[in-house]
Amino acid sequence: MGQFAAGFKKWMVIAAGLAMLLVVLLVSQFLIFEKDEGYQATAFAMGSYVQQTLYGTDAEEVSSDAAHAVTELEQLISWRVDGSDIAALNQAAGEEAVQLDVRTMDVLSRALSVAQATNGAYDPTVLPVSSLWNFDTDEPMLPDQVDLLDSLENVGYGFLTMNEAAQTASLAHQGNGVDLGGIGKGAACDAAVEVYRASDVDAAIVAVGGSIGLYGSKPDGSDWLVAVRDPNGTQNDSLGVLALQDGFVSTSGSYEKTFTVDGQTYHHLLDPNTGYPAQSDLVSVTVVCENGALSDALATACFVLGLEDSLPVLRAFDAEALFIDQENRITIAGDLSFELRSSSYTVSRQEL
Amino acid sequence: MSGRFPLFRKRDLLVFLVAFLLAAAGFWRWIPSDDALIAVVEQNGEVVKRVDLERVTEPETLTLEGDVTVTVLFEPGQVSITNSDCPDQVCVRTGVLTRSGQSAVCLPARVAVRIEGENASGADGMTG
Structure with missing residues (x-):
């Protein structure tokens, strides 16, 4: 074998090696650029x-x-926006039916359907009570008990009547209000x-x-990965991840909006039947279903109802849920794909 | 010399190694560094400031005036809301943000501080 031939072969091998490396680099860069960050x-x-x-x-x-x-x-x-459909509806309470935008009708009818299915555990006519607590402002407050019980008389989804054909809604009495x-x-x-x-x-x-x-x-x-917030952590702490193909997810947690008076902490998830924050052994409920409004109202309702009483409601709305209780136990109702990433919690499943 | 010419000599191997390292260095330059930490500060949904936290050497504050005044503190590799006139102090309690995808939001002030990139947990979003 001549020296020239051997040298030539050697450089051929090196050139081939470099060429392969180049291809690998180009392909990987291509893949990186292809990754759509959105x-x-x-x-x-x-x-x-x-x-x-x-x-x-x-x-x-x-x-x-x-x-x-x-x-x-x-x-x-x-209801806080002057001239909104709901402000107009509340204004006309006890007087007349109000013409509503089709979008308002849609949300209101879903709200009513959840109220009916949960015996008012979620109730859109909670305004007389919720406005006393003021949780949707920067300054929530503990209402006077007498005021609260008086206002409770005006809460009840039965006061709300909808006419889908005429695209109108009405509230039975002055003092009723939708929130x-x-x-x-x-x-x-x-x-x-x-x-x-x-x-x-x-x-x-x-x-x-x-x-x-x-x-x-x-x-x-x-799949879409939706992290579930850790009720015992900050805004950025999650306890696990749901893998979902599509749909809507909402969570109601007692950690969201709270204030403390005389050592007692009050959260914003009001039980429309008592007028006070729901006394539940839950700290958070996450609901997954095919409609966003429903997922939101159901999350509130399930928090108020507690785990057992929520199951028939979830079934009725073809929804699934993840419950977290005060003992750091997670219960998954349905077939949700959930990956636990915190060692502080335990997971069990509940058939729907 | 034994009269045989090995395919590779030590010297060739060295050349090859250097070429490989150069290629690898070029390759890493293309990969977005995991250390890129861009803090974005928004007020009323508008971006008011972007800061590369990797380039911060001295602590620096930004005060956002409004109905509710908020103070943001940029430090090497981290950012936090250190002060807010809001009643709930949720934003301040959120603490220090150090990883992409993290955020601290002061709803009363309509101010959000977040670190760009995918969620820290590798998730697309967070519920709760």
């Missing part, structure tokens, strides 16, 4: 932080439309997802406070 947008609406991540065409424009849809919904269903606070964030997710559906985006996730709407499949086809 377009992120944030806003404040519904008294919450609104976060969106969108994948695909026109993401920026669509996210802006979705944020707009959420704000529009707030202008319709917030859609317990359903608004979930309904806002519905509004955003409706915008995604009508657009060219491939996939998107919207979070309005603790409610989440999922649309489409992520670019890599993997």
Whole structure:
């Protein structure tokens, strides 16, 4: 073998090796560039932080439309907004039926359906009581007990009548009032997802406070991962992750809005039957279903009802749930795919 | 010299190694560094400041005036809301943010501080 031939062969091998390395590098860079991080947008609406991540065409424009849809919904269903549908309905209580936007009708009828199915554990007519507690403001307060019991007389979903054909609703007596606070964030997710559906985006996730709407499949086809907040941690601590293909997720937790008077802590999840924060052994309920408004109202209802009484309700609405109790026990009702990532909790399953 | 010419000599191996290291170095440059920590401060949904926390050497504060005044503290590799006139103090209690995807939100002030990137838990979103 001549020296030249051997040298040539050697350089051929080196060149081939480098070429292969180059191919590997190019392919991996290609893969990295291909990983779609999505377009992120944030806003404040519904008294919450609104976060969106969108994948695909026109993401920026669509996210802006979705944020707009959420704000529009707030202008319709917030009882605090002068001239909103719900403000008008409350104003006309005991007098006349009020014409409502189709979006308001949709949210209100879902609210009513959950109220009926839960015997008022969730009740949209809770305003006379909720307005005394003021949990949706910066300054919640402990109401006077006599005032509270008086106001409780005016709470009851039976006072609310809806006429789907005429697209109207009415409240029976002066003093009745609707507060859609317990359903608004979930309904806002519905509004955003409706915008995604009508657009060219491939996939998107919207979070309005603790409610989440999922649309489409992520670019890599993997499940959406929704972290469940650790009730004993801060805003950034999660105890585990739900893997979901689509749908809506809402959580009601007693840690969300609280205040303390004379050593007693009061949380914002009011039991419409007592007028006081629900006395439940739960600290949080996460509900997954096919509609955002329903998931939100059901999460509130299930918190008030407790685990046992929630099961028939979940079945009726084809929903699944994750309950966390004060003993750090997690109970998953249904087939939800959940990965526990905290050693402080235990998980068990409950058939639905 | 034995008259045989080995495919690789030590010197060639060295050349190969250097080429490999150069290629690897180039490769790592392309991968977005896990250390990239961009803190984004928003008020009323508008971005008011972006800070690369990796480039912060001295603690630096940002005071956001409004109905509710909020103070944000940038430190090397971390950011936090240290002061807020809000009653609930949820934002302050959230503590120090050090990883991408974390956020501290002061709803009364409509101020959010977050570190860009995917959620710290690798999740797409958080419920609760």
